[in-house]
Amino acid sequence: MTGFLAIVRVTLRQLLGGKRLIVLGLLGAIPAVVVWLATANRVSSDVLETYNESAIPTLFLIVVPITSIVLGSASLGDERRDGTLSFLVVRPIPRSAIAAAKLAAAALAAVIVSVLSGALASAAVSIRTSDWSTLVPTLVGLAIAAGCYAAVFLVLGHLTSRAVLIGLVYLFLWETGISFAAPSLANISLFRIGLTAYVGMLPESQAVLSEPLGSLTPGAGGAALKLLILGALAIATAAALLRTRDIT
Amino acid sequence: MAEGVVFDLGYQPHDGPRLGRSGARRALFKDGLRRVLGLRRKARKKILPASLMAIAVMPALFFTAFGVIVGEFDATVELFDHENYFNLNGSMALIFVALAASELLIPDRMNGTMAVYASRPLTTPDYVMGRAGSLAIVVFGFLWIPHLVLFLGRAWVGSSGFGTYVIDNAAILWKTAVVSVVYFAAYTSIAFLVAAFSKRTAVAAGVFLGIVMLSGATAALVDAGFSVFGLGAILDHPGYVKDWILGTNTGTWIPERAGIEPVMSLLVIITLTIAAGLVVTGRYRRAA
Amino acid sequence: MTTSPAFVSDPTITVDRMSKWFGQKVAVSDLSCSFGTGLTGLLGPNGAGKTTLLRVIAGLLRPSDGSVTLLGANPRRKPAVYASVALVPEEDAVYGFLTARQFVRYAAQLSGTSTDLVDKAILDVELADAADRPISGFSKGMRQRAKVAAALVSEPTVLILDEPLNGTDPVQRAKLITTFRHLAEKRTVIVSSHVLAEVERMADRVLAIVDGKLAAAGDISAIRQAMSDIPYRVRVETDDARRIAGSLMTVDHVSSVAVDGDTLHIETDDLSALGRSVPELARSADARVTAFEPEDESLESVFRYLVRRR
Numbered sequence: 001m002t003g004f005l006a007i008v009r010v011t012l013r014q015l016l017g018g019k020r021l022i023v024l025g026l027l028g029a030i031p032a033v034v035v036w037l038a039t040a041n042r043v044s045s046d047v048l049e050t051y052n053e054s055a056i057p058t059l060f061l062i063v064v065p066i067t068s069i070v071l072g073s074a075s076l077g078d079e080r081r082d083g084t085l086s087f088l089v090v091r092p093i094p095r096s097a098i099a100a101a102k103l104a105a106a107a108l109a110a111v112i113v114s115v116l117s118g119a120l121a122s123a124a125v126s127i128r129t130s131d132w133s134t135l136v137p138t139l140v141g142l143a144i145a146a147g148c149y150a151a152v153f154l155v156l157g158h159l160t161s162r163a164v165l166i167g168l169v170y171l172f173l174w175e176t177g178i179s180f181a182a183p184s185l186a187n188i189s190l191f192r193i194g195l196t197a198y199v200g201m202l203p204e205s206q207a208v209l210s211e212p213l214g215s216l217t218p219g220a221g222g223a224a225l226k227l228l229i230l231g232a233l234a235i236a237t238a239a240a241l242l243r244t245r246d247i248t
Numbered sequence: 249m250a251e252g253v254v255f256d257l258g259y260q261p262h263d264g265p266r267l268g269r270s271g272a273r274r275a276l277f278k279d280g281l282r283r284v285l286g287l288r289r290k291a292r293k294k295i296l297p298a299s300l301m302a303i304a305v306m307p308a309l310f311f312t313a314f315g316v317i318v319g320e321f322d323a324t325v326e327l328f329d330h331e332n333y334f335n336l337n338g339s340m341a342l343i344f345v346a347l348a349a350s351e352l353l354i355p356d357r358m359n360g361t362m363a364v365y366a367s368r369p370l371t372t373p374d375y376v377m378g379r380a381g382s383l384a385i386v387v388f389g390f391l392w393i394p395h396l397v398l399f400l401g402r403a404w405v406g407s408s409g410f411g412t413y414v415i416d417n418a419a420i421l422w423k424t425a426v427v428s429v430v431y432f433a434a435y436t437s438i439a440f441l442v443a444a445f446s447k448r449t450a451v452a453a454g455v456f457l458g459i460v461m462l463s464g465a466t467a468a469l470v471d472a473g474f475s476v477f478g479l480g481a482i483l484d485h486p487g488y489v490k491d492w493i494l495g496t497n498t499g500t501w502i503p504e505r506a507g508i509e510p511v512m513s514l515l516v517i518i519t520l521t522i523a524a525g526l527v528v529t530g531r532y533r534r535a536a
Numbered sequence: 537m538t539t540s541p542a543f544v545s546d547p548t549i550t551v552d553r554m555s556k557w558f559g560q561k562v563a564v565s566d567l568s569c570s571f572g573t574g575l576t577g578l579l580g581p582n583g584a585g586k587t588t589l590l591r592v593i594a595g596l597l598r599p600s601d602g603s604v605t606l607l608g609a610n611p612r613r614k615p616a617v618y619a620s621v622a623l624v625p626e627e628d629a630v631y632g633f634l635t636a637r638q639f640v641r642y643a644a645q646l647s648g649t650s651t652d653l654v655d656k657a658i659l660d661v662e663l664a665d666a667a668d669r670p671i672s673g674f675s676k677g678m679r680q681r682a683k684v685a686a687a688l689v690s691e692p693t694v695l696i697l698d699e700p701l702n703g704t705d706p707v708q709r710a711k712l713i714t715t716f717r718h719l720a721e722k723r724t725v726i727v728s729s730h731v732l733a734e735v736e737r738m739a740d741r742v743l744a745i746v747d748g749k750l751a752a753a754g755d756i757s758a759i760r761q762a763m764s765d766i767p768y769r770v771r772v773e774t775d776d777a778r779r780i781a782g783s784l785m786t787v788d789h790v791s792s793v794a795v796d797g798d799t800l801h802i803e804t805d806d807l808s809a810l811g812r813s814v815p816e817l818a819r820s821a822d823a824r825v826t827a828f829e830p831e832d833e834s835l836e837s838v839f840r841y842l843v844r845r846r
Contacts, residue, residue, distance in 0.1 A: 006645035017633050023455055030462045038468035054468035062461045070454040083627040086596050091646040092619035164450035165347055168457055172343055247596040
């Protein structure tokens with residue numbers, strides 16, 4: 001357990017240290033600023049609609065994916081590229097524990113940035129309307145989406161140095177483009193896992209967000225389960241790669 | 249008393265021409281091209297540029313082939329036009345610039361090879377311009393060659409005849425070339441700015457794309473009456489200028505909704521390019 | 537198997553017909569050897585396969601053929617073995633954002649050893665003054681020492697060091713060599729190095745690798761004696777060099793003699809016979825011999841010979 005926690009701690013420092021947290025934090029603050037200014041002098045129902053039309057897509061389609069792709073890929077990937085993976089692996093710690101610790105750190109880092117961004121945006125809306133009902137669904141939805149991206153890109157980051165590129169292409173072409181072409185394509189989308197949790201906890205947002213949801217049924221429970229499955233698969237895959245792949 | 253002797257090992261100084269600053273610039277430019285295109289590198293370094301170019305050119309080839317096969321020549325000419333084509337390969341260019349800019353700038357700083365450049369007859373502006381120049385050639389080619397292919401394809405299948413089409417529509421070529429330069433300037437300035445301050449290529453690419461995509465959030469602000477935020481719609485400025493130059497109307501761009509004139513968008517891009525150039529040059533002066 | 541100098545009795549590490557290739561490049565070819573308590577120097581030119589061998593032993597690389605056991609187990613299958621193993625890799629495997637103390641503490645936590653040993657490890661490598669500075673600001677030698685401290689803190693039974701003296705100054709080097717020799721009294725220590733003079737001083741036993749194959753193994757002098765196809769070079773100091781040189785030229789086992797002032801450089805294929813001839817000839821010539829030293833029993837000459845043979 002000591003080793004596990006030590007890996008989580010050091011990895012968190014590695015991922016969020018220096019200017020990275022400041023830059024990601026600044027990016028994450030933009031949705032809050034936008035929604036605050038855009039909802040000035042509006043009635044409550046319009047405020048919620050603006051929130052669902054502008055802040056939620058920005059959070060789920062830009063802030064969370066970019067943050068999680070960068071941090072998820074870096075968690076194991078940076079160790080490999082910096083040559084410190086040998087330092088980590090020549091230890092009496094099961095490979096699955098190393099993989100789990102790395103995923104925990106990556107997910108935690110991504111969740112911290114995403115949730116802070118979402119909290120600010122939701123707070124902006126809540127202050128306008130004196131209705132804090134968007135806060136918890138936003139945080140839960142973003143956390144689940146961040147966790148899903150972190151899980152997938154933890155593995156990809158270990159496999160290839162181009163993981164962020166692959167992630168950005170996936171985001172740009174698939175998540176924000178092709179996956180909107182048909183409702184059934186929404187099933188193959190990471191951000192929508194989090195979005196279903198959000199809509200499941202805030203049903204009144206479904207009218208505005210029906211298009212991105214496609215054929216998916218909203219529900220936080222299902223989303224959480226998908227996250228757990230993705231996480232377990234990511235840990236198993238990363239552990240297998242640590243066991244079998246050469247560390248040059 | 250200790251004695252010493254120096255032996256002549258036959259070392260010969262270089263008597264040939266010294267290429268000087270222009271030679272160094274050319275070498276830097278060629279190195280940049282190789283990095284961006286993955287030339288003289290492993291095959292997987294070529295996959296991205298080759299794939300993106302293929303995706304960019306494919307629609308032009310497809311619609312030309314379609315016109316030839318179906319025989320609906322004039323319909324083909326209407327099906328896919330130059331102004332909409334920029335919306336497709338503009339997105340490709342964005343991803344390409346995100347990766348290429350960081351590949352061009354970050355490794356030199358992180359691997360400690362800036363000292364090598366500093367010890368050559370290259371000034372810091374030479375270095376920055378050389379890197380920008382390599383990227384410019386590739387991105388311009390990436391953006392404009394599909395238009396050339398589309399233009400020639402439409403001339404080929406159009407009912408007015410090849411020569412007539414070319415003569416009547418030659419202006420399209422220089423206009424699309426200018427628009428390609430505008431897209432390049434808009435994207436590369438920010439990409440270089442981010443890459444100049446980042447330590448990792450992946451993070452720089454992510455932050456750059458994040459900034460560009462988040463600029464789309466200014467739409468909500470503009471619609472709420474804060475027109476000045478229309479100036480921050482980086483993603484939309486090139487498209488707005490494109491419509492102005494080509495005399496078309498392919499979308500409701502954020503600057504347009506903010507009441508900003510297209511020439512103002514162009515001014516924003518030019519200002520951004522100059523400012524980025526100055527900041528990056530200053531940064532590299534300190535780094536070298 | 538244990539009679540060859542490439543093997544030890546009671547080994548902690550066994551390499552059995554191990555080969556490792558990367559695509560078309562064969563880095564190590566059919567290599568068999570073992571390591572036990574004591575300090576073994578791993579020698580070879582650049583690209584010989586030393587680092588590959590060490591990384592296979594450490595479980596970072598999978599053998600393409602053959603097998604490696606470390607403390608009786610395959611480390612890739614049984615990570616628990618690493619509780620007694622420490623590796624100091626050649627590359628700069630440090631976290632720049634951590635201080636030296638934090639880095640060594642992290643190593644202790646990962647290895648499951650007490651963090652009370654952190655200060656001792658830092659003292660052992662003389663990094664106490666810089667222990668609370670970020671490693672990113674360290675020189676190469678300081679980073680190297682930080683890595684060694686991180687290895688020592690886990691109190692390993694097996695210590696694998698790949699070029700551990702890189703970047704260290706002579707004083708630090710001497711201190712580290714003393715530390716390694718001290719550790720090797722009760723542990724298995726493998727050191728790979730290009731600094732031949734230090735390997736000569738450190739190692740009880742040497743394995744020389746050339747082009748991925750084991751070229752020589754054992755005690756340095758014994759290796760030299762095993763190279764019977766090249767003449768020995770001996771340096772003799774005497775007060776009547778020319779006269780003794782003239783006499784030596786008539787002796788069968790002497791192939792050449794060079795005179796350099798009061799020094800003779802003699803080539804012979806029978807060192808023992810020369811050792812008998814020189815005093816006799818000196819007595820006959822009423823000359824005094826003040827030194828009789830083999831010139832090429834150093835590791836450097838052995839190394840050069842092995843490399844030249846390929």
